[in-house]
Amino acid sequence: QVQPVESGGGSVQAGGSLTLSCGSSGFTYDSHCMGWFHQAPGKAREGVAAIYTGDGSAYYSDSVKGRFTISQDVAKKTLYLQMDGLKLEDTGIYYCATDHERWGSGDYCYNRGVAGFAYWGQGTQVTVSS
Secondary structure (H helix, E strand, O other), rough: OEEEEOOOOEEOOOOOOEEEEEEOOOOOOOOEEEEEEOOOOOOOOOEEEEEEOOOEEEEEOOOOOEEEEEEOOOOOOOEEEEEOOOHHOOEEEEEEEEEEEOOOHHHHHHOHHHHOOOEEEEOOEEEEEO
């Protein structure tokens, strides 16, 4: 059973940093799109960053570019999201998602969007306060 599991959420002041992790089980890690998604209170879920595990290429939304870094540890089958310079609007639930992709790239994976990922974690809460 494919199951991403997020961890690392919490509360932080604006300008601070958090690192989210997403452990993977139930599938071979290579040849997958993996993404981080953010759902702010009362809003739709949207993509933050994505990576293609086959080559490590990544892509970011404009809202987080330069502040967040997506990375992976292939040996540990773990995805990370380093979040720096956190803003109040970054508050919400962060989800990790994955789906198989034989040939891909970071931007291809990102542009799959919410509907393009079949397997989702339970989410982890991030709260940014002033």
